[in-house]
Amino acid sequence: MADLLDIVLPALLIGLMVSVVHAPLGIEVLRRGIIFIDLAIAQIAGLGFIIAEVLVQSKHIHSAHIHTEHFLSGLSFIPSLGALLFALLGGLLFRYIEKHFPALQEAWIGVFFVLSASLSILVLSNNPHGDEELKHLLSGQILFATLDDVIFYLPLFGGIFATWMLIPKMRQGLGFYFMFALTITTSVQLIGIYVVFASLILPALVTFGRQKPLLYAWLFSSFSIIVGVGLSALLDAPTGPILVTTYAVLGVLMSIKTVIATRP
Numbered sequence: 001m002a003d004l005l006d007i008v009l010p011a012l013l014i015g016l017m018v019s020v021v022h023a024p025l026g027i028e029v030l031r032r033g034i035i036f037i038d039l040a041i042a043q044i045a046g047l048g049f050i051i052a053e054v055l056v057q058s059k060h061i062h063s064a065h066i067h068t069e070h071f072l073s074g075l076s077f078i079p080s081l082g083a084l085l086f087a088l089l090g091g092l093l094f095r096y097i098e099k100h101f102p103a104l105q106e107a108w109i110g111v112f113f114v115l116s117a118s119l120s121i122l123v124l125s126n127n128p129h130g131d132e133e134l135k136h137l138l139s140g141q142i143l144f145a146t147l148d149d150v151i152f153y154l155p156l157f158g159g160i161f162a163t164w165m166l167i168p169k170m171r172q173g174l175g176f177y178f179m180f181a182l183t184i185t186t187s188v189q190l191i192g193i194y195v196v197f198a199s200l201i202l203p204a205l206v207t208f209g210r211q212k213p214l215l216y217a218w219l220f221s222s223f224s225i226i227v228g229v230g231l232s233a234l235l236d237a238p239t240g241p242i243l244v245t246t247y248a249v250l251g252v253l254m255s256i257k258t259v260i261a262t263r264p
Contacts, residue, residue, distance in 0.1 A: 013241070015225035017154060018187050018227045019199055021161045023217035025183060026204035028171060034106060038184060041115040042193040045087035045185045046137045047116040050083025050123050053133075058076060066152045077186030080189065087185040090116075091177030114144045122128045140192025143232065149190070156186060158231040197245040199224075224250050 056078050090112065097108050100258060120137070124130030160183055163170055170179055187196050202224075203217035208217050228246035232239040 019221035022199045026200035030204040038161035042188045043116040043225035045083040048086025049083035053079040084185045087181035198244045202247045204252040
């Protein structure tokens with residue numbers, strides 16, 4: 001029981017931490033009508049992570065005299081920087097499209113999502129662990145999180161949340177895309193692309209039109225995280241797909257309940 005708690009507790013804390021930050025961003029995304037921007041930027045960040053990681057591994061291969069663990073541990077931050085750089089470039093690109101081609105923005109978001117996903121597959125096509133890398137990128141590895149991860153990421157997510165809530169100007173123009181890219185880059189490495197999308201859009205979707213939507217979004221997302229992580233641990237099932245399924249099923253049930261309650 002203690003071993004199970006050691007695994008589940010960090011995952012729960014990571015999930016709850018992410019959900020607190022994602023809820024207001026998801027509401028803003030839904031308000032703007034750019035639903036798939038989170039998927040696109042998450043996939044672009046993932047592409048940056050993969051390219052940087054492949055370059056680090058390639059550098060190691062050509063530096064065989066350096067001890068593997070020492071070398072890779074010294075460069076372990078580079079894939080994260082690659083993800084952040086690509087996500088910021090994606091944010092700048094989508095901001096440009098928003099300004100100059102607003103009617104086509106959602107279509108271009110879809111184009112760059114498909115492009116970055118395809119490039120990720122191509123980059124990993126000759127990697128013997130490519131399938132595993134893609135699975136981790138899509139589904140995340142939240143059950144492998146530790147309390148050290150919680151302590152490390154808490155100030156970053158806390159800073160993002162405080163900036164978003166206390167400086168409204170950061171929700172506009174280029175500030176929105178910068179905040180979004182920074183958040184997605186961090187989240188996708190923890191929970192994967194699919195859970196990033198679910199935790200952004202579904203809380204905003206099921207609380208759309210309610211009074212105090214942010215409060216309801218937090219409650220819905222937190223409950224989904226608790227149920228999903230708990231089921232994953234009990235069933236020994238992949239956490240990412242379980243979380244997405246939990247968000248979706250609870251979202252559908254909550255939407256049905258809302259429709260029934262509002263019938264004349």
